[in-house]
Amino acid sequence: MLLYIHVPFCRRKCRYCAFYSEASAPGSDARLASWASALLCEMRREAEALGHPSLRTVFFGGGTPSLLSPSLVGAVLDAAAGLFSLDAQAEISMEANPESMNEEKARGFRLAGVNRVSLGVQALDDALLAALGRVHDKKTALSAYSALRRAGFHNVGLDLMWGLPGQSVDNWKAQLAEAAALSPEHLSCYGLMLEEGTPFFRERENLRLPAEEEAAAMYEEGGALLEAAGYAQYEISNYAKQGFACRHNTGYWQGEEYLGLGPAAVSCTGNERRSNVADLEAWLSAVRQGKRAASVERLGFTEKAEELVMLGLRTAQGLDLAAYRALTGRDFEKDNAALIGELLRRAMAGKKDGRFFLTRKGMLVSSAVMEQCFERIPEKPEGAA
Numbered sequence: 533m534l535l536y537i538h539v540p541f542c543r544r545k546c547r548y549c550a551f552y553s554e555a556s557a558p559g560s561d562a563r564l565a566s567w568a569s570a571l572l573c574e575m576r577r578e579a580e581a582l583g584h585p586s587l588r589t590v591f592f593g594g595g596t597p598s599l600l601s602p603s604l605v606g607a608v609l610d611a612a613a614g615l616f617s618l619d620a621q622a623e624i625s626m627e628a629n630p631e632s633m634n635e636e637k638a639r640g641f642r643l644a645g646v647n648r649v650s651l652g653v654q655a656l657d658d659a660l661l662a663a664l665g666r667v668h669d670k671k672t673a674l675s676a677y678s679a680l681r682r683a684g685f686h687n688v689g690l691d692l693m694w695g696l697p698g699q700s701v702d703n704w705k706a707q708l709a710e711a712a713a714l715s716p717e718h719l720s721c722y723g724l725m726l727e728e729g730t731p732f733f734r735e736r737e738n739l740r741l742p743a744e745e746e747a748a749a750m751y752e753e754g755g756a757l758l759e760a761a762g763y764a765q766y767e768i769s770n771y772a773k774q775g776f777a778c779r780h781n782t783g784y785w786q787g788e789e790y791l792g793l794g795p796a797a798v799s800c801t802g803n804e805r806r807s808n809v810a811d812l813e814a815w816l817s818a819v820r821q822g823k824r825a826a827s828v829e830r831l832g833f834t835e836k837a838e839e840l841v842m843l844g845l846r847t848a849q850g851l852d853l854a855a856y857r858a859l860t861g862r863d864f865e866k867d868n869a870a871l872i873g874e875l876l877r878r879a880m881a882g883k884k885d886g887r888f889f890l891t892r893k894g895m896l897v898s899s900a901v902m903e904q905c906f907e908r909i910p911e912k913p914e915g916a917a
């Protein structure tokens with residue numbers, strides 16, 4: 533099983549962000565302490581309910597997990613090791629932001645058990661960082677990266693964003709080249725999404741976003757640049773050196789069970805997807821009252837089939853055609869023959885080892901492809917009464 537821990541605190545909110553987190557405010561320490569004690573309580577309860585399964589990965593996400601102290605991260609990991617069986621080789625990842633990472637903290641996180649860090653750089657360009665509302669500048673990002681290296685981290689990823697207001701294709705490629713020259717083990721490259729409720733969404737008319745063709749060039753040419761630098765694309769937004777794909781996220785995409793703790797965290801076990809409420813106070817109160825989750829969705833045949841297609845097509849490995857047949861009783865290639873023919877003709881897809889996959893060009897339109905495939909999923913498995 534995979535364990536996700538949601539840390540719902542940030543120094544301040546970035547202008548594009550729709551993840552659930554609260555900007556630090558007076559009284560933050562008390563809120564952090566309440567979060568930590570409720571988290572341990574929720575962890576105990578869930579471990580019990582799930583029968584103390586073994587954990588392959590732990591992922592501290594947020595929010596800004598690097599705002600936590602190393603001793604608190606150590607306490608959470610000790611609790612996890614006591615309540616679940618934690619694989620000796622477990623991948624233990626932490627999302628970190630440059631302004632809350634220095635060498636001393638990095639050493640502390642490593643001693644606490646963290647063995648992979650994903651650093652939220654987002655841009656190596658001060659004007660873009662300011663436009664995004666990030667707390668850090670480029671110099672802080674570079675110094676956090678070298679602090680992680682000096683502290684002995686051998687598995688570091690950089691998160692970057694493309695398709696930003698006023699950004700050119702050349703600007704994006706220059707940033708990618710600079711990032712690759714640092715030689716991180718992993719790079720996540722996310723296209724800017726305008727999410728409802730964010731300042732960027734409200735200001736969308738005035739944002740001067742790159743035109744569609746420019747955004748497509750950023751994705752395709754940027755991906756080619758990374759590939760030439762030794763990074764393999766293994767998912768729509770993720771690239772890694774050999775052996776450094778994120779095991780936690782790969783587990784999600786391969787349909788492994790996961791447990792999410794903390795406000796806004798989601799769990800998927802058995803035939804259920806459970807979501808915690810995205811509000812710190814409401815989550816604290818639910819944990820105090822012993823409630824398990826704010827909402828529970830039963831995963832029926834259609835949800836499972838759609839998930840299989842969606843998760844398969846977002847990875848470079850692609851959809852396992854035998855797994856599709858086993859679940860639905862249908863032949864994916866026959867049912868989607870016209871679409872597949874068109875995608876193959878346009879070099880947007882390929883077939884290998886019993887899998888159907890989208891190429892980088894195809895991944896650009898993956899949502900539209902998935903929608904069409906969903907329409908071909910039968911209402912119930914073929915042969916079922």
Ligand code: SF4
Nearest residue numbers: 542545546549594595
């Ligand atoms: S640091 Fe990350 S989680 Fe926090 S507001 Fe910015 S993008 Fe969102």
